[in-house]
Amino acid sequence: MTILAFLKEFNFLMFLLFALMYSYQIFYMVVALKAKKNKSPKMQNVHSHKYAVIIAARNEELVIGQLIKSIKNQNYPRELIDIFVVADNCTDDTARVAAKAGSVVRERFNKVQVGKGYALNYMMNIISNEYSSRKYEGYFIFDADNLLEENYIAEMNMMFHQGYRVITSYRNSKNYDQNWISAGYGLWFMHEAEYLNLPRMALNLSCSISGTGFLVHANLIKENGGWTHHLLTEDIEFSVSQIINGEKIGYCRNAIFYDEQPETWIKSWHQRLRWARGFYQVIVKYGKDLVGxxxxxxxxxxSCYDMIMTIMPAMLVSSISFFIYGLFSLGIFLDVVDGAKNIQLIYTDMVKSIGWYYGLLFIIGFITTITEWKKIHSSWWKKLAYTITFPLFMFTYIPISIVALFINVEWKPITHTVAKSLDDVR
Structure with missing residues (x-):
């Protein structure tokens, strides 16, 4: 077999591998499109449960006030919502701003146990020890840069009343129209909500939480002995551990919140590098149980298979293909006889492969943009333009997933500066 024939077969096998691994997500999209045609259930008069809202914040003085304001403006009995902020290793006025806005604030200074998971557990222990008489039934978890639609808690309460002990929600973006990077994040989170979690709900499967904007039953936290998830991606670790234990995570599509996306390459690189490394950590820790x-x-x-595919670094698998092509093209380049001709053929095949992947990602982004058009707060031409750049944003995961294999990654805060109110976002 010639080198070119081998590469063609290798390319076909890689494409077949992807098809076998992720074809179910195409089925998900069909299910989602059908589910989206059904009218969303109207809010019903159900029992209003009592909740503690927990916000882990690090140097968030610019944005945390707007989040607390959006919580206080909820169409939900105010006496049933208490807001707790853990100012985690802050060097600014986050604690003062949060307290002035009307929340219970505790400052935490710990340079060894660094990360959101530790901050959440710290505050949950305080609530359990100092506020046990208030008998909270569930904990809402938010990041300081979030904003909530007015019916957010009421919608989540409806699903909580149905018996779900973990519920995630619809993640929208505060700064979608800022540039192609922030739009890339925002479009993916919308796709994740409506084309992964929605079909999971329709098929009676477990959903997955995504960083922030979720509700956890207090009994579940008590059973787990607090918040015990401290990997670099504590959200996906929590999801995977709950699914392994048989818990079914729900998705409330009518509960909409907004968060700020990184707008610079440096911020995005550091954040997604942590995500990629965190996914590897989850695979190592929970992969055996998921396969089992x-x-x-x-x-x-x-749901176990679904989670494996979620944490499986697809872009890393893609990069293997490009690496093989590059390796052989280098070898052929050194061949003084037929090198130039063979390299041209190899690069032609590589471009075709990239084109296929680009096309698939474009279709995903385009469908999501069209169906979520009214929820995307941006000009019409930017909405269309960012469907074109969306595949490029996703391609940038390739170098990130490779680098994450070889370097030690530590949790670092992402600076948030988009201090918008809910009306500003709209």
Whole structure:
């Protein structure tokens, strides 16, 4: 077999591997499009449960006041919502601003146990020890840069009343129209909400939380012994651990919140490098149990498979293909006889492969943009333009996923500066 023939077969096998791994997500999109045609259920008069809202904040004096304001403006009984802020290793006025806005504030200074997971556990212990008489039934978890639509808590309360012990929500963007980077994040989070979590709900499977904007039953936290998830991606670690334990995570599409996306390459690089490294950590820690759930044929076996595909670094698999092409092209380049001709053929195949991947990602972004058009707060031409740049944003995960394999990554805060109110976002 010639080198060119090998590369063609290798390319076909890689494409087949991707098809086998992720074709179910195409089915998800079909299910989602059908589910989106159904009218969303109207809010019903159900029992109003009591909640503690927990916000882990580090140097967030610019944005935290707007989040607390949006919580206080909820169409929900105010006496049933208490706001707790843990000012985690802050060097600014986050604690003062949060307290002035009307929240219970505790400052935490710990340079060893660094990360959101530790901050959440710190505040949950305080609530358990100092506020046990208030008998909170659930904990809302938000980041300081979030903003909530007025019916957010009421919508989440409806699903909580149905028996779900973990519920995630619709993640929108405060600064979608800032540039192609912030739009890339925002478009993916919308796709994740409506084309991954929505079909999971329709198929009675478990959903997955995404960083922020979720609700956890107080009993579940008590059963777990607090917030015990401290990997670099504590959100996906929490999701995976709950699915392994048989918990079914719900998705409330009518509960909409907004968060700020990184707008510079440096911020985005550091954040997604942490995510990629965190995904590797989750694979190492929970991969065996996820595979075991599949092989043992448990009732949640497909959710286990779904989570493996979620944390599986797809871009890393893609990069293997490009690496092989590059390796052989270098070898052929050194061949003084037929090198130039063979390199041209190799690069032609590589460009075709990139084109296929670009096309697939463009379709995903385009469908999401069209169906979520009214929820995207941006000019019409930017909405269309960012569907073109969306695949490029996703391609940037390739170098990130490779670098994350070889370097030690530590949790670092992302600076938030978009101090918008809910009306400003709209």
């Amino acid at each position: 759930g599949i092989l043992k044929g448990k009732s949640n076996w497909f």
